[in-house]
Amino acid sequence: MRIVVHGANGKVGQELLAQIDEAPDIALGEAIGGRSDLPSARFAGDLVVDFSAPTGTLALLESLRGTELPLVIGTTGFDDSVRAQIEAEAQRRPILIAANFTLGFEPFRHAAIQLARALPQARIIVGEVYKADKKPAASGTTQQLVADLSTPGHTPDTEIGRVGDTPGINTVTLDLGVCRIDLTMTVRSRAAYAAGALAAARWLHGRPPGLYSNSDMF
Numbered sequence: 001m002r003i004v005v006h007g008a009n010g011k012v013g014q015e016l017l018a019q020i021d022e023a024p025d026i027a028l029g030e031a032i033g034g035r036s037d038l039p040s041a042r043f044a045g046d047l048v049v050d051f052s053a054p055t056g057t058l059a060l061l062e063s064l065r066g067t068e069l070p071l072v073i074g075t076t077g078f079d080d081s082v083r084a085q086i087e088a089e090a091q092r093r094p095i096l097i098a099a100n101f102t103l104g105f106e107p108f109r110h111a112a113i114q115l116a117r118a119l120p121q122a123r124i125i126v127g128e129v130y131k132a133d134k135k136p137a138a139s140g141t142t143q144q145l146v147a148d149l150s151t152p153g154h155t156p157d158t159e160i161g162r163v164g165d166t167p168g169i170n171t172v173t174l175d176l177g178v179c180r181i182d183l184t185m186t187v188r189s190r191a192a193y194a195a196g197a198l199a200a201a202r203w204l205h206g207r208p209p210g211l212y213s214n215s216d217m218f
C-alpha cells in the first residue's frame, strides 16, 4: 500500500515518514509537507493520512475532489460545520477519523466508561497535559472522554495543562470524596500516534465508503 502523508513536515507527519520507511508492507506515495505544498500535490498513492490542522483538512478535502482515495484523519479541533463536511465526504470515500490513535486509547476510554457506570456518584475530572504550543482549548481526546463520560445533568470537569514538548498525558479521575480513582495514559513518543494511524490505514484500505472510527477496528 502506498500512503500519501498530508502534514508531513509536522511532528506527527515526521513520525509517519519514519515508520513508513521501516514498514515492510507500506511505501511512501507522496509527502505533502504543508499548506504551500498542497496545490501541487499529485496524490500518488492508495490512501491519504492527514495530521495537519482543521483548515488544512478542509483544503485537503477540496483537493481530493474527483478521487476516491481513502482518508485517515488524525487532525483534531473541527467545528460542527467541518465535521458535517467530513461526514458528507464519507459518502464518496472511506474515512476513518479518531481523536487519539494511541493503540491503548480505546481500552483506556472503555475502562473509564465502565468505572463511571459503576460509580455514578463520583465527581469526574478529565485532565490533559500537552506541548506548550498546543491550543489552550481542550484537546480532541479530552472532548471525546468528556462526551463518553457525560450523563444527563452531569458533565465532567476538565483540567488543561501545557508543558514543554509533552507528547500527551490523559487522565480520568473519579472522586468519591473519601477516596479517588485515577486512570492515566502517558504517551512517551508521538511514534505512538503514527503507529496507530498506520494500523488504521491498513484496516481502512479496501473498505467501502463510510465514516469509521478507531472503535470500529476493535
Ligand SMILES: NC(=O)C1=CN([C@@H]2O[C@H](COP(=O)(O)OP(=O)(O)OC[C@H]3O[C@@H](n4cnc5c(N)ncnc54)[C@H](OP(=O)(O)O)[C@@H]3O)[C@@H](O)[C@H]2O)C=CC1
Residues within 6 Å of the ligand: 006, 007, 008, 009, 010, 011, 012, 013, 033, 034, 035, 036, 051, 052, 053, 054, 055, 056, 057, 059, 073, 074, 075, 076, 077, 098, 099, 100, 101, 102, 193
Ligand atoms: N488523532 C491523533 O492521534 C493525534 C492527533 N493530532 C492532531 O494532529 C494535528 C497535527 O499535529 P502535529 O503534527 O503535532 O502538528 P504540527 O503543527 O507539528 O504539524 C502540522 C502540519 O500540518 C501542516 N499543515 C497543512 N495545512 C495546514 C494548515 N492549513 N494550517 C496549519 N498547518 C497546516 C503544517 O505545515 P505548514 O505549517 O508548513 O503548513 C505541518 O506540517 C493536530 O490537529 C493535532 O491535534 C496530533 C497527535 C495525535
Ligand SMILES: O=C(O)C1=N[C@H](C(=O)O)C[C@H](O)C1
Residues within 6 Å of the ligand: 076, 077, 099, 100, 101, 130, 131, 134, 138, 139, 140, 141, 142, 167, 168
Ligand atoms: O496535538 C497533539 O499533540 C495531540 N492532539 C490530539 C488531540 O487533540 O486530542 C491527540 C493527541 O492527544 C495529541
